[in-house]
Amino acid sequence: MLQGFSVVFSLIFIFCGGWIFFMKTLFRDYEVHENFVLAVFTTTFALSCMMFELIIFEIIGFLDLNFRFVVWNFVLICMLILVVVVIPYLIGYSFLSNFRFVRREFVRPLSVLLWLGFLYLFWKVGDPFPVLNSKHSLRLLSMEQGISRIGIIGVTVMALLSGFGAVNYPYTSMTMFMRPVQPTDIQSVERKLIQYTDMIVLKRKRIALVERNRRTSALSEASTGLWGKLRSVAGNSLRSGDDVSGLLEEIKGLEELSRQLFLELVDLQAMKERNEWSKTFKGKYFNCLGYFFSAYCVWKIFISTINIIFDRVGRIDPVTKGIHIAVHWMSIDIDVTFWSQHVSFFLIGAIVLTSIRGFILTLTKFFYAIASSKSSNIILLALAQVMGMYFVSSVLLMRMNMPLEYRQIITQVLGDLQFSFYHRWFDVIFLISAISSIVTLYLLHKQAPTSEKLNSF
Structure with a gap:
C-alpha cells in the first residue's frame, strides 16, 4: 500500500510540476486553446520521467521486485496508448478543425481515417528491420510490436540529434572556429547599407516624379485639347529619359544587395558578441x-565505424567493464559489485538529467521558432509524440549502460526485442548525421565572408 502511494504521489508530483513549468515558461506567450491538449502533453512528460525514475529504483533496489514489474508494465502500456492512439488521433482532429470548409460533423470520422492511415504506416515501419527475436511476437496488439516500432523512430531521432550536437557544439563554443571581427568591418557594412538604402530612395523618388508628370500630362491633354497634346509631347521626352522599367530593375538589384548586407551585418554583430563572450570565464x-x-x-565516429564494420555490440556495461580493466591492469583490490552499483547510479542519474534537460531546451527552441496561437495545439501534440518516442528509445539504449543484474526486469518488460539492432542502428544514423554535419559546417565556414570579401560588396 505504501509502495503504491509513493509511486502515485511521484507521478502526480511530476505531472503538477510539469504543468506549472510549461505554463510559466514554454507556453506563456502562446494561447493553448484546449487544456486537454496540455494535459496530454504533461502526462506524456510525467510518464517519460517515471520510466527514468524506475531505472534508478532498479539500481538502488527501491520498491518490491514484483511491484516494480507491475509499474513498468503500467507505464509502458499508458505510453503506448498515448503515442499510438490518443496523440495521433488528436493531431488529426486539431488539423482538420482548422479548415473552415470541413463541416463539424465530418471532423471526427475523418480524424479516425487519418488515425487508421497513421496506424498502417506505423506498422509498416517495422517490416524492413529485424526488431523481434522470434515469430511468436507477431501479434498485432502485443507490447513488443509497439515498442519495437517506437524504438526505430525514436532511436533515429536521437542519433540524428546526437550526431549534429556532437559536431555543432565544439563548432559554436571553441574560439578556433570564430571569425575575428573588427569594428571597421561592421562600420564598413553599415555605411554600404546606408548608401544602398539612399540610392533606393532616390530611384523611387524619380519613379514617383515620372508617375506624377504622367498624370499631369493626361489631365492637361483632357482639359486643353490641342495645347494639352503639345505638352504631352514634352512629357514623352521626359519619359524617354527616365525609363521606369529600368529603374525598377535597378531597385530590385539594390534591394537584394541591401538584404545580403543586412544579413551579413546581423552575422557580424552576432560573431562580435561571441568573440566578446569567449573572453569571459564562462566562454x-x-x-x-x-x-x-x-x-x-572523433572517438564516437571511430567506434561507430568499428561497430558497423565488425558488427560489434557491447555485452558488458561501460562501468563494469572499466572497473574490471582497472582491477586487472592496476591490481586494485575493490568490490566490483559494490562500486559498479554506485557508479552506475550516478552515471544513469547524469544521463537522465542531461537527457531531460537537453530535450526540454530543444523543445523550447523549436516551439518558439514555429508556434503561433493558431497552430500551438498541433505543434504541442506533435512535440508530445516525439517526446514519448524519444524517451522510450532512451530506455532501450540506456539498458546497455546498466549492469546485467539491473537489466533483467527491463528486458522482461520490453519484450522479445533485438536490443543489439537498436545499438547498431544508432551507430549508423549517428555516423551519417555526424559526417553530414561536419561537411555542412565546413562548407559554411569556408563560405563565411572575410574582410576582403566584405570590401568587395
Missing part, C-alpha cells in the same frame, strides 16, 4: 569543454 570554460566534445566526437 573559456566552454572553450575547454569544446575540446573535450571534439575528442568525444
Whole structure:
C-alpha cells in the first residue's frame, strides 16, 4: 500500500510540476486553446520521467521486485496508448478543425481515417528491420510490436540529434572556429547599407516624379485639347529619359544587395558578441569543454565505424567493464559489485538529467521558432509524440549502460526485442548525421565572408 502511494504521489508530483513549468515558461506567450491538449502533453512528460525514475529504483533496489514489474508494465502500456492512439488521433482532429470548409460533423470520422492511415504506416515501419527475436511476437496488439516500432523512430531521432550536437557544439563554443571581427568591418557594412538604402530612395523618388508628370500630362491633354497634346509631347521626352522599367530593375538589384548586407551585418554583430563572450570565464570554460566534445566526437565516429564494420555490440556495461580493466591492469583490490552499483547510479542519474534537460531546451527552441496561437495545439501534440518516442528509445539504449543484474526486469518488460539492432542502428544514423554535419559546417565556414570579401560588396 505504501509502495503504491509513493509511486502515485511521484507521478502526480511530476505531472503538477510539469504543468506549472510549461505554463510559466514554454507556453506563456502562446494561447493553448484546449487544456486537454496540455494535459496530454504533461502526462506524456510525467510518464517519460517515471520510466527514468524506475531505472534508478532498479539500481538502488527501491520498491518490491514484483511491484516494480507491475509499474513498468503500467507505464509502458499508458505510453503506448498515448503515442499510438490518443496523440495521433488528436493531431488529426486539431488539423482538420482548422479548415473552415470541413463541416463539424465530418471532423471526427475523418480524424479516425487519418488515425487508421497513421496506424498502417506505423506498422509498416517495422517490416524492413529485424526488431523481434522470434515469430511468436507477431501479434498485432502485443507490447513488443509497439515498442519495437517506437524504438526505430525514436532511436533515429536521437542519433540524428546526437550526431549534429556532437559536431555543432565544439563548432559554436571553441574560439578556433570564430571569425575575428573588427569594428571597421561592421562600420564598413553599415555605411554600404546606408548608401544602398539612399540610392533606393532616390530611384523611387524619380519613379514617383515620372508617375506624377504622367498624370499631369493626361489631365492637361483632357482639359486643353490641342495645347494639352503639345505638352504631352514634352512629357514623352521626359519619359524617354527616365525609363521606369529600368529603374525598377535597378531597385530590385539594390534591394537584394541591401538584404545580403543586412544579413551579413546581423552575422557580424552576432560573431562580435561571441568573440566578446569567449573572453569571459564562462566562454573559456566552454572553450575547454569544446575540446573535450571534439575528442568525444572523433572517438564516437571511430567506434561507430568499428561497430558497423565488425558488427560489434557491447555485452558488458561501460562501468563494469572499466572497473574490471582497472582491477586487472592496476591490481586494485575493490568490490566490483559494490562500486559498479554506485557508479552506475550516478552515471544513469547524469544521463537522465542531461537527457531531460537537453530535450526540454530543444523543445523550447523549436516551439518558439514555429508556434503561433493558431497552430500551438498541433505543434504541442506533435512535440508530445516525439517526446514519448524519444524517451522510450532512451530506455532501450540506456539498458546497455546498466549492469546485467539491473537489466533483467527491463528486458522482461520490453519484450522479445533485438536490443543489439537498436545499438547498431544508432551507430549508423549517428555516423551519417555526424559526417553530414561536419561537411555542412565546413562548407559554411569556408563560405563565411572575410574582410576582403566584405570590401568587395
